[in-house]
Amino acid sequence: MIVGIGVDVVDLARFERAVGRTPALRERLFAESERDRPLRSLAGRFAAKEALMKALGDTTGIRWHDMVVTADADGDPSFRLSGAAKAIAERRGAARIHLTMSHDAGVAIAMVVAETAPETAPERGPGAGS
Template sequence: MIVGIGVDVVDLARFTRAVGRTPRLVDRLFTPAERDLPVHSLAARFAAKEALMKALGDTEGVRWHDMEIVSDAEGNPEFVLSGVAARIAAGRGIGSLHLSMTHDAGVACAFVVAERGA
């Protein structure tokens, strides 16, 4: 059963300018494993984290590092949750998160579906 959905869009030029003006932004938003990716991939991951927060519903106390995007065995993106984000997901009975990300034509977009159960 779907218990939450979230979508977010990021303007690539604006995101690139923000990272250029504030280099520490990358450290604040992304885990060490995510930081060395190209800026368009970082923008998609930022959109994914925003979309996840929408899908979770309650995000009080969630930190950016509580949400990491990794690749599964087939190369598909998936979340690894920790901290408050993991507790919220467990508390809502979320057993599966589905993530789709893209970047094209100057935008990055992500869509998240949260399902109850395993």
């Protein structure tokens, strides 16, 4: 069952200006493992974090470093949650969080779908009917 859906769009030029004016934003918004990426990728990760908070429906106590965008062996993005973000996800029953990101034509976009763990269908014994 879907717990929440979030989407966010970031204007790349505006994001680049913000990081240029305030270089400390990289450290404040992104974990060390994220920081060395190109600005368009950082903008996508920022959009992902914003989309996650929308999908969870609560931002109480969340810090930017509580949501780290990672990639699996195939390059597919996902989140590593900790702190308040992890606690909120658990409280909302969000056992699975799906993330997609893209950037093109001057914008970065991210979409997050949070869902509960798949329910196991009850086993049906002999003569259980259909």
